[in-house]
Amino acid sequence: MNISAHQKAFAMVLSLGLVAGCSSTGDTMGEDEYGSDVQAVDQDGGSTVYGGSEDGGVSSTGLTDEEMREREERAEQEAMRNITTFYFDFDTAEIKPEAREVLVAHARYLESNPNQQVRLEGHGDERGTKEYNLALGERRANAVERFLIVNGASRGQLETVSYGEEKPAVMGSNESAWAQNRRVELVFE
Amino acid sequence: MTNRTRTPRTLSAFYLVCSLLVWALVGSTTAHAELTIRITEGADAAIPVAVVPFAESGSIPTGDKISSIVQDDLTMTGEFRTLAPEKMLSLPSKRSEVYFRDWRLLGQRYVLVGELTRSGDRVQARYELFDVNREERILGESASAGINSMRTLAHHISDKVYEAITGVPGAFSTRLAYVTLQRSGSEALYRLQVSDVDGKRASIRLESDEPILSPAWSPDGKKLAYVSFETGRPAVYIHELSSGNRTRIAEFRGLNSAPAWSDDGRSLLLTLSKDGNAEIYRMDIASKDLKRLTNHWSIDTEASWDHTGNGFFFTSDRSGGPQIYHKSSEGAEPRRITFGSRYNARPRPDPEGKFVYYVHQRNGAFHIARTNLSNGEETVLTRTESDESPSVAPNGRMLIYATKQSGRSVLTVISADGGAAYSLPASEGDVREPAWSPILR
Numbered sequence: 070m071n072i073s074a075h076q077k078a079f080a081m082v083l084s085l086g087l088v089a090g091c092s093s094t095g096d097t098m099g100e101d102e103y104g105s106d107v108q109a110v111d112q113d114g115g116s117t118v119y120g121g122s123e124d125g126g127v128s129s130t131g132l133t134d135e136e137m138r139e140r141e142e143r144a145e146q147e148a149m150r151n152i153t154t155f156y157f158d159f160d161t162a163e164i165k166p167e168a169r170e171v172l173v174a175h176a177r178y179l180e181s182n183p184n185q186q187v188r189l190e191g192h193g194d195e196r197g198t199k200e201y202n203l204a205l206g207e208r209r210a211n212a213v214e215r216f217l218i219v220n221g222a223s224r225g226q227l228e229t230v231s232y233g234e235e236k237p238a239v240m241g242s243n244e245s246a247w248a249q250n251r252r253v254e255l256v257f258e
Numbered sequence: 259m260t261n262r263t264r265t266p267r268t269l270s271a272f273y274l275v276c277s278l279l280v281w282a283l284v285g286s287t288t289a290h291a292e293l294t295i296r297i298t299e300g301a302d303a304a305i306p307v308a309v310v311p312f313a314e315s316g317s318i319p320t321g322d323k324i325s326s327i328v329q330d331d332l333t334m335t336g337e338f339r340t341l342a343p344e345k346m347l348s349l350p351s352k353r354s355e356v357y358f359r360d361w362r363l364l365g366q367r368y369v370l371v372g373e374l375t376r377s378g379d380r381v382q383a384r385y386e387l388f389d390v391n392r393e394e395r396i397l398g399e400s401a402s403a404g405i406n407s408m409r410t411l412a413h414h415i416s417d418k419v420y421e422a423i424t425g426v427p428g429a430f431s432t433r434l435a436y437v438t439l440q441r442s443g444s445e446a447l448y449r450l451q452v453s454d455v456d457g458k459r460a461s462i463r464l465e466s467d468e469p470i471l472s473p474a475w476s477p478d479g480k481k482l483a484y485v486s487f488e489t490g491r492p493a494v495y496i497h498e499l500s501s502g503n504r505t506r507i508a509e510f511r512g513l514n515s516a517p518a519w520s521d522d523g524r525s526l527l528l529t530l531s532k533d534g535n536a537e538i539y540r541m542d543i544a545s546k547d548l549k550r551l552t553n554h555w556s557i558d559t560e561a562s563w564d565h566t567g568n569g570f571f572f573t574s575d576r577s578g579g580p581q582i583y584h585k586s587s588e589g590a591e592p593r594r595i596t597f598g599s600r601y602n603a604r605p606r607p608d609p610e611g612k613f614v615y616y617v618h619q620r621n622g623a624f625h626i627a628r629t630n631l632s633n634g635e636e637t638v639l640t641r642t643e644s645d646e647s648p649s650v651a652p653n654g655r656m657l658i659y660a661t662k663q664s665g666r667s668v669l670t671v672i673s674a675d676g677g678a679a680y681s682l683p684a685s686e687g688d689v690r691e692p693a694w695s696p697i698l699r
């Protein structure tokens with residue numbers, strides 16, 4: 070029922086990888102090495118495409134670039150959609166800034182796949198009372214639901230349920246466990 | 259007799275992945291997962307009482323010794339200090355055998371003596387309680403019970419003794435409902451159980467691998483309302499204890515939780531979010547008619563009727579964080595009760611309307627605290643740090659709550675002023691969500 074800690078760790082690694090990938094493109098293929106008019110995009114097979122110079126390349130290069138961007142964007146979106154757990158601060162239901170881009174990717178995917186159903190499971194940490202945490206878990210799930218709807222998902226695709234503090238992702242009574250337990254999980258059905 | 263209910267899958271293929279079992283159990287068949295008392299703290303001003311082992315005539319069931327149970331009951335409250343039988347100078351069983359001077363020398367204020375007589379399949383107890391200083395009998399009674407109900411008889415005697423000395427009815431014949439939880443890996447086993455207040459005679463009433471929360475006793479002590487996730491979503495059930503019959507009373511979209519019975523047993527306060535966010539409603543049980551009692555964008559939950567039966571306490575985070583509020587009638591404006599810290603939740607008033615007890619956060623730890631309703635004074639009652647779910651005894655003298663010991667959830671009983679304590683750990687796993695029954699007639 071719950072996404073295992075393993076999968077979650079995987080999703081987190083992916084998300085870190087994403088960030089690292091973006092920055093390394095800039096770092097290793099920066100101005101110093103290739104000059105300001107050269108852009109490089111490193112792709113799966115290792116082929117390097119140069120483009121954007123003032124007189125060379127003409128239309129075919131431009132199209133390739135666009136395709137590349139689209140592909141990259143798609144891959145990026147897919148990678149983002151591997152992240153299905155979103156974390157919250159104590160006693161809040163505020164979506165963190167770093168979660169927004171990923172949730173937008175989910176919302177777009179739902180928009181283009183209207184038959185896809187998602188269950189939004191809200192959770193809290195063990196601190197405080199069980200019934201209040203149940204309501205808080207629901208508030209978190211509702212916050213994610215509203216965000217997805219605003220960004221393109223339709224209400225009929227979404228279902229929310231709160232488990233309060235009953236289904237911790239991580240056992241333990243410390244800040245780290247609590248932080249990982251205050252969450253909303255997207256479960257695609 | 260055991261009922262097994264397999265709840266139909268309602269939602270989707272998602273559920274096929276997780277196995278889901280719900281067992282509704284009838285009768286007091288099982289005595290496992292019993293809780294064991296551990297006295298953790300004694301009160302300073304305990305009253306010395308000598309409970310003399312009762313004389314026996316005829317074949318009295320061995321095992322549960324009535325006088326030991328009475329002694330344990332009285333000690334448990336923290337209000338009494340009992341004398342070990344080996345320190346007694348004599349073992350009287352009737353007035354003519356009581357030498358008050360001896361008991362005074364032993365520093366005793368009260369002496370309980372008695373005799374058990376077997377007649378057929380019943381045992382009769384004749385017992386007397388004496389005030390040592392006044393050399394007076396303050397209680398004398400004869401009571402009987404079936405040979406398999408020695409604990410019932412003992413708790414009855416404890417109730418009488420407690421009332422004779424304190425003037426307040428005892429609560430030893432009441433029962434506890436609670437939820438035990440055992441986890442192994444990602445599997446969880448929730449069990450709703452009912453036991454005596456000393457944790458004995460426990461029986462399992464419902465078993466599920468999905469959460470069971472918030473058991474609440476009907477005022478006649480015959481039913482429990484609770485939240486169960488057995489369909490994959492929270493729903494409120496009413497469970498008749500003698501038959502094991504269950505009714506799913508609330509299964510609206512969103513939350514269905516925090517049931518609390520009205521004094522007449524005809525309606526429940528519930529937290530529902532069907533209209534958008536967590537609000538408190540009153541449901542008439544027979545008609546299922548709903549009346550909405552709160553209306554605010556914040557979380558409103560954990561309602562509990564006050565002693566008048568007209569108003570109720572609840573938790574709301576309308577001021578930013580959870581705080582305790584009171585409405586003096588269903589339509590009244592809510593009045594905020596707690597101001598002492600940023601987190602105060604799950605109010606439970608005492609039966610006389612003097613205090614409200616709740617979970618209180620201070621310096622990062624969660625304690626049980628109470629506020630005196632006449633002057634607003636707040637007292638933190640516990641030193642334990644992960645406290646939850648306070649439930650007040652029907653005589654208002656004791657309080658049970660859940661806390662953590664070495665990472666496991668246990669139940670702890672304290673006197674209502676925070677003085678004495680004993681804990682009830684489960685033999686394995688966690689025990690949580692205690693609910694103290696009303697006085698059973």
